[in-house]
Amino acid sequence: MSRFTSVLLAATALVAVAGCAKKRPPVLPPAPADSSTIDQGNSGQSGSSTGAIVPGSDADFQRSVQSNTVNFALDMYDIDSTARAILDSQSQWLARYPNVRITIEGHADERGTREYNLALGDRRANATKNYLAAKGVSSERMTTISYGKERPLKVGSDDQSWAENRRAVTVVLN
Amino acid sequence: MNRFSLIAALSGLALAAPAFAQDAPPPLDPQAAAPETGAPQGSAPLEVSVTGGVSAPMPIAIPAMPTAAVTQTPAGSTDVLGRQLADIVNNDLRNSGLFTPLNASQLRPVAFPEVTAPGFDYWGGTGAQALVQGFVRANGDGNLTVGCYLYDVFSKIELTRQGFVVAPSDWRRAGHKCADMVYTRLTGEGAYFDSRVVYVSETGPKGRRIKRLAIMDQDGANHRFLTNGQSIVLTPRFAPNQQSIVYMSYVNDKPAIYVYDIGSGKQRLVVANASLTFAPRFSPDGRNILFSMAQGGNTDIYRVSSQGGTPQRLTNSPGIDTGGSYSPDGSKIVFESDRSGGQQIYVMNADGSNQQRISFGGGRYATPVWSPRGDLIAFTKLGGGFRIGIMSPSGGGEKLLTDDWQDEGPSWSPNGRVINFYRSGRGSSGKADLWSVDLTGVNERKIPTPLDGSDPAWGPLRP
Numbered sequence: 001m002s003r004f005t006s007v008l009l010a011a012t013a014l015v016a017v018a019g020c021a022k023k024r025p026p027v028l029p030p031a032p033a034d035s036s037t038i039d040q041g042n043s044g045q046s047g048s049s050t051g052a053i054v055p056g057s058d059a060d061f062q063r064s065v066q067s068n069t070v071n072f073a074l075d076m077y078d079i080d081s082t083a084r085a086i087l088d089s090q091s092q093w094l095a096r097y098p099n100v101r102i103t104i105e106g107h108a109d110e111r112g113t114r115e116y117n118l119a120l121g122d123r124r125a126n127a128t129k130n131y132l133a134a135k136g137v138s139s140e141r142m143t144t145i146s147y148g149k150e151r152p153l154k155v156g157s158d159d160q161s162w163a164e165n166r167r168a169v170t171v172v173l174n
Numbered sequence: 175m176n177r178f179s180l181i182a183a184l185s186g187l188a189l190a191a192p193a194f195a196q197d198a199p200p201p202l203d204p205q206a207a208a209p210e211t212g213a214p215q216g217s218a219p220l221e222v223s224v225t226g227g228v229s230a231p232m233p234i235a236i237p238a239m240p241t242a243a244v245t246q247t248p249a250g251s252t253d254v255l256g257r258q259l260a261d262i263v264n265n266d267l268r269n270s271g272l273f274t275p276l277n278a279s280q281l282r283p284v285a286f287p288e289v290t291a292p293g294f295d296y297w298g299g300t301g302a303q304a305l306v307q308g309f310v311r312a313n314g315d316g317n318l319t320v321g322c323y324l325y326d327v328f329s330k331i332e333l334t335r336q337g338f339v340v341a342p343s344d345w346r347r348a349g350h351k352c353a354d355m356v357y358t359r360l361t362g363e364g365a366y367f368d369s370r371v372v373y374v375s376e377t378g379p380k381g382r383r384i385k386r387l388a389i390m391d392q393d394g395a396n397h398r399f400l401t402n403g404q405s406i407v408l409t410p411r412f413a414p415n416q417q418s419i420v421y422m423s424y425v426n427d428k429p430a431i432y433v434y435d436i437g438s439g440k441q442r443l444v445v446a447n448a449s450l451t452f453a454p455r456f457s458p459d460g461r462n463i464l465f466s467m468a469q470g471g472n473t474d475i476y477r478v479s480s481q482g483g484t485p486q487r488l489t490n491s492p493g494i495d496t497g498g499s500y501s502p503d504g505s506k507i508v509f510e511s512d513r514s515g516g517q518q519i520y521v522m523n524a525d526g527s528n529q530q531r532i533s534f535g536g537g538r539y540a541t542p543v544w545s546p547r548g549d550l551i552a553f554t555k556l557g558g559g560f561r562i563g564i565m566s567p568s569g570g571g572e573k574l575l576t577d578d579w580q581d582e583g584p585s586w587s588p589n590g591r592v593i594n595f596y597r598s599g600r601g602s603s604g605k606a607d608l609w610s611v612d613l614t615g616v617n618e619r620k621i622p623t624p625l626d627g628s629d630p631a632w633g634p635l636r637p
Contacts, residue, residue, distance in 0.1 A: 075516075077471075110580070110598070111580075112556075113497075113541050113554055113560070113582050114408065114541075114582070114583065114629070115452060115453040115466065115496045115497050115540075115541070116494060116496060116497070116510065116512070116517060118408075118429070118452050118453075118466075118468070118473075118496075119466065119494040120494065122468035122471060123472075123494070126470055126471030127471060130471070145427070145429065145450070146429065146450055146468065147406075151381065152380065154381075155379070155381050155601075155602040155604065157600040157601050157602075157604065
């Protein structure tokens with residue numbers, strides 16, 4: 001009986017220890033839902049729960065730039081004028097933190113087939129990367145990844161949801 | 175290694191393997207099979223019409239298979255197995271859409287000696303045109319023997335017979351082999367019931383789906399998960415020898431192609447040091463893997479040895495080229511490309527030469543897959559909804575088979591008659607399920623899976 005109890009305790013202790021270890025999720029999460037997508041002044045984000053935002057972190061990036069996300073027209077991967085303004089603000093922040101590396105995630109909406117959408121997401125991520133490179137961000141600092149239609153930001157099946165899902169998200173690697 | 179052998183000697187009317195004859199019902203006497211006066215002389219042979227959209231399913235009787243001696247086996251007792259095997263044959267034939275099995279519970283039980291000497295007068299009275307009888311026997315060595323006999327009820331003759339020796343863990347395959355024997359004899363089509371499907375099992379919210387590779391028999395039995403859902407997995411496809419599966423995974427945040435060995439559960443990376451690779455498919459001889467690779471914003475199709483190595487580029491257009499699928503003889507590849515402005519279907523030689531567009535029906539076309547029979551290409555047509563369709567390898571004879579909001583990703587049965595695909599629902603739950611449809615567009619039905627599912631790939635017929 002006591003042996004059973006001690007085993008049980010050990011198991012519980014192991015679980016408690018394991019829970020403390022911070023593990024990076026195996027798949028990069030999508031950018032947090034941003035209620036104020038284009039915010040001219042202070043970003044609506046409040047930062048981490050501890051209140052202290054580390055300069056050069058992804059949280060700092062998100063509150064500092066116009067947006068971490070640019071959007072695209074259906075089946076397109078052009079950087080339009082709205083996207084240019086957003087990426088300009090991203091490049092300015094990236095210039096202030098030259099050692100920070102980023103990943104650009106490309107996404108597509110659900111109204112495309114699975115494999116084509118992986119390629120389309122890649123196009124969008126690369127178009128974004130190329131624009132940032134033209135603005136002086138070193139290519140060595142940037143990687144791209146495509147999630148196709150696997151990680152929609154909005155789950156509705158309507159034009160507005162789809163428009164928000166056609167996106168490239170810049171993620172600062174901590 | 176599963177052992178499954180066909181008793182070839184059972185196919186003949188008069189001969190029987192000695193070991194088999196000892197416990198088998200008395201062999202059929204060809205002299206006794208002469209038609210009775212009730213059957214009209216020169217009547218048409220029993221067959222099921224498979225052409226055209228309208229065909230009356232054939233009524234068929236498949237009673238429980240008796241056993242000479244009830245024996246316990248690791249698969250259950252032989253009398254219970256006899257009922258379950260008849261159920262498998264019932265379900266396979268009914269789900270093909272070409273047969274109407276009579277309600278098994280309303281059929282008179284079949285005694286063991288009757289298996290090779292059917293009571294044709296009784297069966298004629300049930301309305302069945304064909305009759306399937308069989309038996310189950312536990313061999314001394316741990317294996318099972320299943321006999322399967324097909325009869326023409328009106329002509330009162332045996333049409334064909336086969337026997338199968340299976341390990342107990344494979345007992346369901348004997349049922350599928352029996353159903354395949356009946357199906358091929360009566361339709362003239364190739365077999366497809368003894369096969370498996372690999373697919374992506376889905377659960378969780380639409381914005382963050384948990385996806386796991388899963389494998390099952392084509393009727394949904396023997397389902398098991400192959401991955402644990404920690405990484406997104408997409409588009410699994412069987413190797414021709416069915417020993418491995420090639421698929422795409424985001425493990426370690428790197429979208430790449432892996433070959434998963436079914437027996438060992440081990441997987442290996444196919445192309446090292448590559449940027450985004452996806453959309454993999456084996457060549458018909460299993461020697462190569464076709465795949466797509468995105469570099470610098472452009473996606474092209476490549477070929478690499480199944481053992482890994484240096485990929486060989488096959489397409490080089492500024493458009494997105496993806497989704498390659500070989501013709502069954504391995505000489506050609508069908509793929510999709512948006513080089514002309516929108517997704518269309520192209521065919522090229524296996525070395526990448528002579529790339530020709532074949533889709534001109536108006537609208538956009540994607541996910542082309544060559545039928546194992548070589549006569550058709552299945553695809554997803556976009557425009558309004560997503561619909562499953564077929565066309566000839568030259569692009570003619572286009573026919574749309576489904577009409578729902580989002581049907582995509584077709585995959586062919588081994589005999590080129592049935593197409594699996596997945597159907598997604600609209601809206602925030604937006605769940606996906608596996609469905610199948612006959613190539614004539616009839617018999618559209620949902621494939622039962624424990625959770626939701628997508629990306630089905632039908633494997634080859636099991637030998």
